[in-house]
Amino acid sequence: MDKGSSSARRAAPLYISFNPMWRVFSFFIVAVGGMFFTASCSSPDINPSVTVSSVPFHSGRCSGTFVAHDLAHITQPTSRPIEMFDSNGSGLAINDLDGDGDLDLVLANLDGPNTLLWNEGDLNFRTEPLGIGQSRGVTAVDVDGDGWVDLTFSTNLGLVHWKNRAGSFEQSNLDGVRKPAYAFTWHDIDRDGDLDLITGSYDAALSRALGDGFLNNDAGSGVYLYENENGRFTPTRLADEAQALAIITHDFNRDGQQDILVGNDFVVQDQLWLQTASGWEESHLFQSTTHSTMSFAIADVNNDGRSDLLATDMHPASDDPAVLAAWEPVMAMMMHGESADDPQVMENVLQISTGRERFSNAAFNRGLAYSGWSWSAKFGDLNHDGWLDAYIVNGMIAAELFGHLPQNELVEKNQAYQNLGGGMFQPVTQWGLGSIRSGRGMSMADLDQDGDLDIVVNNLDAPAQLFENQLCSENSHSVEIQLEWPGSQNTQGLGGFVQLITADRTITQEIRANSGYLSGDPPVIHFGWSNPVAPQKIKVIWPDGAQSEIEAIQADHLYIIKRH
Numbered sequence: 001m002d003k004g005s006s007s008a009r010r011a012a013p014l015y016i017s018f019n020p021m022w023r024v025f026s027f028f029i030v031a032v033g034g035m036f037f038t039a040s041c042s043s044p045d046i047n048p049s050v051t052v053s054s055v056p057f058h059s060g061r062c063s064g065t066f067v068a069h070d071l072a073h074i075t076q077p078t079s080r081p082i083e084m085f086d087s088n089g090s091g092l093a094i095n096d097l098d099g100d101g102d103l104d105l106v107l108a109n110l111d112g113p114n115t116l117l118w119n120e121g122d123l124n125f126r127t128e129p130l131g132i133g134q135s136r137g138v139t140a141v142d143v144d145g146d147g148w149v150d151l152t153f154s155t156n157l158g159l160v161h162w163k164n165r166a167g168s169f170e171q172s173n174l175d176g177v178r179k180p181a182y183a184f185t186w187h188d189i190d191r192d193g194d195l196d197l198i199t200g201s202y203d204a205a206l207s208r209a210l211g212d213g214f215l216n217n218d219a220g221s222g223v224y225l226y227e228n229e230n231g232r233f234t235p236t237r238l239a240d241e242a243q244a245l246a247i248i249t250h251d252f253n254r255d256g257q258q259d260i261l262v263g264n265d266f267v268v269q270d271q272l273w274l275q276t277a278s279g280w281e282e283s284h285l286f287q288s289t290t291h292s293t294m295s296f297a298i299a300d301v302n303n304d305g306r307s308d309l310l311a312t313d314m315h316p317a318s319d320d321p322a323v324l325a326a327w328e329p330v331m332a333m334m335m336h337g338e339s340a341d342d343p344q345v346m347e348n349v350l351q352i353s354t355g356r357e358r359f360s361n362a363a364f365n366r367g368l369a370y371s372g373w374s375w376s377a378k379f380g381d382l383n384h385d386g387w388l389d390a391y392i393v394n395g396m397i398a399a400e401l402f403g404h405l406p407q408n409e410l411v412e413k414n415q416a417y418q419n420l421g422g423g424m425f426q427p428v429t430q431w432g433l434g435s436i437r438s439g440r441g442m443s444m445a446d447l448d449q450d451g452d453l454d455i456v457v458n459n460l461d462a463p464a465q466l467f468e469n470q471l472c473s474e475n476s477h478s479v480e481i482q483l484e485w486p487g488s489q490n491t492q493g494l495g496g497f498v499q500l501i502t503a504d505r506t507i508t509q510e511i512r513a514n515s516g517y518l519s520g521d522p523p524v525i526h527f528g529w530s531n532p533v534a535p536q537k538i539k540v541i542w543p544d545g546a547q548s549e550i551e552a553i554q555a556d557h558l559y560i561i562k563r564h
């Protein structure tokens with residue numbers, strides 16, 4: 001199958017830039033709107049040859065709100081009543097799996113098959129089961145660099161990998177990956193051109209699954225960095241134990257190297273490893289962290305050129321008496337810290353970057369501290385005003401925790417927060433995103449190619465949902481950027497930065513394999529803005545540090561930038 005010939009998103013080349021002669025032969029540091037990273041390559045092009053094509057967006061439906069659609073998938077628990085750790089549910093991933101230009105969906109399941117939802121246009125999906133389930137997290141990433149997006153699922157015990165063979169999947173091994181993995185992510189952590197793997201175990205669930213075998217033997221749990229060496233993954237064990245629900249990479253101390261942050265459940269503190277010239281060093285950059293970390297999302301919420309970090313936890317979203325009564329038995333048993341110097345707080349934490357190696361928790365002052373029993377959280381410009389909004393999915397079902405409630409369920413609304421500008425957030429109910437289906441995994445993507453971000457939520461014990469974005473505004477516009485790098489093992493440019501440059505600001509976003517709770521993100525960057533703002537150019541900083549600039553940007557188009 002020729003991927004390019006059938007792509008609905010492909011168009012004739014619009015702009016070609018050639019400059020193959022400007023080369024460097026050592027480390028170089030690139031500034032990205034206040035963020036810095038180091039690239040190392042034998043001879044990377046600073047201005048590589050690229051071909052740029054563009055595709056106009058379709059006309060979208062406009063109702064002034066999001067419209068919910070049920071999807072043909074239900075994450076089923078393995079037992080009833082639902083117990084820990086079935087209560088944690090499963091994630092999802094979004095990417096183009098068959099090369100037709102549409103973004104497809106992959107939803108993980110516990111008791112039953114995982115589900116592929118093949119996008120056939122206009123929000124119509126063809127359903128296909130995949131595997132036997134028992135899955136937690138999922139990513140859709142071209143692991144082997146052959147141009148086809150592979151699927152990797154985590155279970156309590158380890159990873160299950162499915163290789164994409166021209167649009168169909170067969171189970172395969174990740175050579176050298178053998179240890180338990182619950183949360184995981186992909187990134188070219190050593191900047192050698194291919195994707196490395198970072199995993200973390202969830203020891204509480206492992207202990208229940210393995211019993212005395214886990215207690216009495218080294219099950220290989222903990223946090224691992226697997227470096228990709230020509231298709232074989234070589235592990236480095238960073239920690240012997242973990243309660244990992246989220247893992248993310250970022251240059252937290254802005255020294256040019258990617259670092260690793262692991263978010264742990266229960267009273268186990270989050271773990272941050274900084275990459276140094278002498279190896280990995282555990283660090284504590286944050287004055288306060290979440291107590292039971294469910295999710296990580298990184299974005300520049302105030303458009304100051306520095307990336308900020310949102311971590312979700314559990315805390316009642318309001319002080320309504322009925323809400324507090326439902327929470328009270330659980331709040332009473334929860335630990336709030338083992339010692340006076342414990343940095344953990346049982347609420348969301350928004351780490352605003354204030355400079356090199358400096359972060360300040362501003363969740364309360366900026367309106368994001370209390371959102372409920374919160375799972376996946378992500379940022380996206382949902383209303384096209386140039387500021388990234390936040391969406392957080394909520395709810396909990398567990399006999400051990402909520403036996404005093406009907407069906408053992410803490411019923412909570414998902415929470416949408418509009419960014420009012422400068423990273424100040426306000427709950428917004430009129431967008432129609434307040435589902436009460438006990439959401440777990442969640443991701444955002446433009447699924448109908450109309451230029452705005454739709455939202456997909458994998459609920460527990462209820463149909464998954466697609467929220468179609470019909471907000472619309474005559475004065476609002478957007479562009480989307482997709483990178484292609486067929487000459488690299490990192491074919492979709494994971495770890496690259498894309499900037500939208502206007503007369504008064506530069507908005508920067510990073511292409512990531514996943515974020516939130518156990519959920520994979522599409523490798524498509526979305527920017528929105530409102531008149532009279534107009535984009536001047538798009539700047540791409542490739543994972544190896546090479547840069548491309550695209551001028552004469554047309555609003556309401558997808559740009560595909562292919563590096564040669």
